Amino acid sequence: MSTGEKQFDLARISRRFPLLVENLAKLPNREAHLARIHELESRWQAFRENPEKSEEVVFFDAAPDDSKIDGEFDLVYAGGTLGLLHAAVMALKYGRKVLVFDAHAVGRTHRDWNISDAELGEFVRAGLFTADELETAIVNRYRTGFIKFYDRHSRVKTPPLFMDNVLDVALDADRLLELAAKKLKKTESKIIGHLRLTRVFVDRERTLVECADAKTGRRKIFAARIFVDATGTNSAVSRQLNGGRSITHVCPTVGTVARGFRRGDQADEVDFAVGEILVSTEDSADGRQLIWEGFPGSERRDEYTTYLFFYDSVESKADKSLFRLFEEYFEKLPQYKARNGAWRVVKPVYGYIPSVHHRGWSNRKRTAADRVLLVGDAAGLSSPLTFCGFGSHVRNLCRLTDLTESALRENAVDEKSLSTINAYEPRVAQMASLAEFMRPAGNGRAAAVNETMNAVMAALGSLDPEIGRAMFQDRISFAAFRKLLLKTARLHPQVFKKMFDHLGLKGAFWWIANIAEAALDERKTPSARSF
Incomplete structure (x- = not known):
């Protein structure tokens, strides 16, 4: 089986990736996770096989055959993770009527988040959360964190580099998103899950956003002054705007939130007061330098998050399959952290994290068109060293939402104006x-x-x-x-x-x-x- 095939086949996945399937066996939603990994990988494979090809999603000066409107909004967001946070600020701080929809559940993510207290303060400054509300989503704070690269065969040897106030606050991502969703629902705005983006029609006065129910296929059309795409790495809109070349580099990432790691202060033990920001345990092989991250979660629940990832060019021949990387994760995990007999997975974490190398005097990636704006991983303008669009999105949240409000207030909704609303520096x-x-x-x-x-x-x-x-x-x-x-x-x-x-x-x-x-x-x- 090619993991890029569109049909999800649990039996064949079980035969090819036995460690992954075995370690997720006790999860009640195991099959849903495997299907989601398959979906992400299929989309990635389609992108790799046809890098220049892009599906036409946005149509200019055109209209759907039946333009019966199911709702009118200032902003319509496709993507219910980072898009939800942006939308909530627009609704709560600026009183804008917004719609957030997602092909899956709105306010759910398949990654966990770490950040610093200073960066979290941006949510308070944006008027989205109070400090007390943020505390309910924080599961741990670390004393410090460190970076350590393998040096057995290195001519340069260095001890762990300890770093304070970097990725030292562990968040319950779903809890944070739940807080935002609850606030949004108290306004005249709307949240709709399991709604898939199909087409966007742009004219001089508005955008019409066409969606289909993920289960029934029933069509809905919403009108907006600006359509915001927050659908992530494989955004079809981003690919269209950039001629298929929406990203240049990628970070395939897999891991777990798990219980039962051995505690202590040895390299292969976990310390719930210390984050492991970047750690390698071997030299490169097969065109990849594998890197670990270890982030303590709730000490009371004994939850510890480990990631395995590598950074690469989109065009390289290195294997970027999430399924295969997961299999390696379970093979290599004992080299990184010791487990006791009660070790078990609480949930898997996974995804393709994008980045763009800017080769020019300014930002060359298109992150907007007339009445269309990209945010989060769909825009993909954060530094790959941070390995996550969440931190970049939060650091820029006040600025980006303020610029979005200015665009609406001044009716500056052309491509040139909206292109200034991004996290690029x-x-x-x-x-x-x-x-x-x-x-x-x-x-x-x-x-x-x-x-x-x-x-x-x-x-x-x-x-x-x-x-x-x-x-x-x-x-x-x-x-x-x-x-x-x-x-x-x-x-x-x-x-x-x-x-x-x-x-x-x-x-x-x-x-x-x-x-x-x-x-x-x-x-x-x-x-x-x-x-």
């Missing part, structure tokens, strides 16, 4: 190219990624801790980035050769151009944005 582009070092070069040594990242972490360890925090929150200044590069080059002189190996001459030029753009942007706006 020049410093994100410079960090995206740095993340290239986290994937192996075609002819490089197996230890090359770990060696380079050990040099980067050693450099960070010798600098002001604030530089490391800024780097992992997409806000590192040009001056700090320059210090990091120079320090890394002193520790690991081959780093610039590796840059050319990874990026090529043209890519290296654009990375330098992105760094120059960040420097110029910083000079124009010396008080850089911070949350």
Whole structure:
């Protein structure tokens, strides 16, 4: 079976991926999770097989055959995860009438979230949650966190780099989304689950958003001043706007929330007061550098989240199957963390996390069209070093919702105006190219990624801790980035050769151009944005 086939076949999946199926066996919704993984992978496979192909979803100066309207709104959102948070601010703070729909349940995610308290404050500033409400969604706070790359075969060896106030707050993502949904339902806005986007018709006065019931196929049409696409990595709208090339890099990610890890302070034990931000336990193989994350959840419930992922170019030949990565996850987990006899999965976590490398003097990805706006992973403009659109979305929430309100108030709903409503900043582009070092070069040594990242972490360890925090929150200044590069080059002189190996001459030029753009942007706006 090709896992890219559209038909979900549990028996065949069980034969091909026995460890995954066995470890999910006791979950009441096991089959639903496997079907969701299959759906994500099928969409990814379709994208890979036809990278230039894009389905036409948005139609301009056209209308559906039957334009009976089922509801009129200021904003209609497709996608009920990050889109729900944006929509809730628009409804609660600005009094806008919004609709949020999703092909699955609105307010449910197949990933967990970590963030910092400073970043969480953005929700309070946006008027979405109070500090007390946020506390009900927080399951743990860590004393610190660390990064450690495998160095057995590395010429650069470095101890764990400890970092405070980075991804040190563990959230119950579904609880946070539930809070937002409850608030939204108290307004004149609406939430509809199991409704699939089919087409969007744009004219000078409004957009008509055509949907189909995921179970019955019954069609509905909603009118909006702006349509917001928040459907994630494989957004059909994003692919159409970008000629099929909506992302350039991807991070296949799998893991579990589980109970029964052995506790202690050894490397293979878990400490519920310490987050493991990035950890590798082996050198690269098969064109991939596998990396772990370990984030303690509720200590009372003994829940600990582990992720296994790798960072790669969309065009590489490395296997990006979530099913196969899950099988490797269960094979390799004992090398990372020891389990006791009562170990069991509470829920799987998984997804394809997108990123875009900007090769030019400005943001080249289209994140808007007339009356159409992309947000979250559909826009895909966060730094890949953060490995999640959630943090970027939260850090920019006040700014993005304020700009959206301005667009509605001033009727500035053309593509040029809406294109300014995104999370892109020049410093994100410079960090995206740095993340290239986290994937192996075609002819490089197996230890090359770990060696380079050990040099980067050693450099960070010798600098002001604030530089490391800024780097992992997409806000590192040009001056700090320059210090990091120079320090890394002193520790690991081959780093610039590796840059050319990874990026090529043209890519290296654009990375330098992105760094120059960040420097110029910083000079124009010396008080850089911070949350």
